[in-house]
Amino acid sequence: MTSLKRERDALALADQLHSAAIHLLRHLRKEDDASGLSAPRLSALSVVVFGGPVTLGQLASAEQVKPPTMTRIVTGLEKDRLVRREGDKHDKRLTRIHATAKGRRVLMAGRARRVELLASAVGKLGATEVAELQRGTQLLKELIASMRREQ
Amino acid sequence: MTSLKRERDALALADQLHSAAIHLLRHLRKEDDASGLSAPRLSALSVVVFGGPVTLGQLASAEQVKPPTMTRIVTGLEKDRLVRREGDKHDKRLTRIHATAKGRRVLMAGRARRVELLASAVGKLGATEVAELQRGTQLLKELIASMRREQ
DNA sequence: GGGACATCGTTAGCACAGCTAACGATCTCG
DNA sequence: CGAGATCGTTAGCTGTGCTAACGATGTCCC
Numbered sequence: 010m011t012s013l014k015r016e017r018d019a020l021a022l023a024d025q026l027h028s029a030a031i032h033l034l035r036h037l038r039k040e041d042d043a044s045g046l047s048a049p050r051l052s053a054l055s056v057v058v059f060g061g062p063v064t065l066g067q068l069a070s071a072e073q074v075k076p077p078t079m080t081r082i083v084t085g086l087e088k089d090r091l092v093r094r095e096g097d098k099h100d101k102r103l104t105r106i107h108a109t110a111k112g113r114r115v116l117m118a119g120r121a122r123r124v125e126l127l128a129s130a131v132g133k134l135g136a137t138e139v140a141e142l143q144r145g146t147q148l149l150k151e152l153i154a155s156m157r158r159e160q
Numbered sequence: 161m162t163s164l165k166r167e168r169d170a171l172a173l174a175d176q177l178h179s180a181a182i183h184l185l186r187h188l189r190k191e192d193d194a195s196g197l198s199a200p201r202l203s204a205l206s207v208v209v210f211g212g213p214v215t216l217g218q219l220a221s222a223e224q225v226k227p228p229t230m231t232r233i234v235t236g237l238e239k240d241r242l243v244r245r246e247g248d249k250h251d252k253r254l255t256r257i258h259a260t261a262k263g264r265r266v267l268m269a270g271r272a273r274r275v276e277l278l279a280s281a282v283g284k285l286g287a288t289e290v291a292e293l294q295r296g297t298q299l300l301k302e303l304i305a306s307m308r309r310e311q
Numbered sequence: 312g313g314g315a316c317a318t319c320g321t322t323a324g325c326a327c328a329g330c331t332a333a334c335g336a337t338c339t340c341g
Numbered sequence: 342c343g344a345g346a347t348c349g350t351t352a353g354c355t356g357t358g359c360t361a362a363c364g365a366t367g368t369c370c371c
Binding site for chain 2: 347348349350351352
């Protein structure tokens with residue numbers, strides 16, 4: 010295969026991946042709405058639930074977002090009693106974000122709803138296609154990880 | 161394969177796809193910023209460039225967005241001279257959106273930038289892996305189309 | 312010990328994207 | 342011709358992203 014063709018392939022592939030990701034998220038956003046949580050809040054809550062207590066700055070960095078943005082997201086989550094702010098004992102500049110029981114419960118429910126839509130579509134595929142899609146997803150994840158490393 | 165395992169597979173796959181889509185877009189957003197175009201504008205522009213002249217309603221539907229939202233996106237694109245509004249000759253309620261030469265140029269430049277980011281990562285893949293990723297992307301697109309049909 | 316500098320989170324203010332409701336213009340069909 | 346449907350826009354709300362600036366706290370070095 011010529012390098013020219015490979016380059017064209019990469020172009021088309023990147024384009025389609027980008028478009029597919031946009032449209033996929035747009036569909037799933039509807040399900041997120043059902044839980045009363047926007048995608049950024051759900052994503053941040055997920056980090057807090059699975060990543061244990063975390064400072065606001067760490068959370069912002071994990072979510073690839075600036076601190077002022079994360080301040081507002083956390084404020085929204087706190088108002089719904091999904092997370093709790095707690096001051097650090099030793100460094101009073103820090104704010105540690107903890108998940109509440111309600112936060113954990115809502116996250117699981119939202120996740121299930123969101124993924125159910127996709128899962129039902131996946132369920133209509135044949136076994137071969139599921140395997141191919143799994144392989145593609147695995148490659149995509151590796152691609153993203155390698156992009157992050159380069160950064 | 162038991163139906164139980166298939167269900168678990170579908171759920172796990174859906175979860176990973178969701179996560180991968182979020183992270184991919186977060187990375188690519190940085191590059192999109194360089195073109196001065198937000199993701200929704202870039203995506204809409206892409207539809208106009210490749211899908212020929214299209215009405216505002218069709219564009220909104222293609223982008224899974226309500227007409228008022230698309231009105232503003234198109235207004236932004238028009239202000240930057242990337243698209244042009246034109247009235248339909250036969251049905252005066254319709255507004256047809258055309259891409260301008262500048263619109264085509266900017267879209268291609270953004271595409272190139274995006275691909276450049278992926279280039280090193282894709283370059284590490286073998287031809288087989290590229291083919292697998294293409295197949296996965298194709299399946300993902302079909303998945304999204306089937307979700308849309310259900311809706 | 313004390314002062315200069317760094318770090319953390321917040322506030323203020325801007326732009327954009329998503330929505331619903333309501334409206335004017337236009338088309339369609341009885 | 343007139344009633345209702347359809348299309349795009351406007352108005353107004355919420356939420357997410359940013360930068361700039363600030364107060365509070367930690368750190369480090371003289």
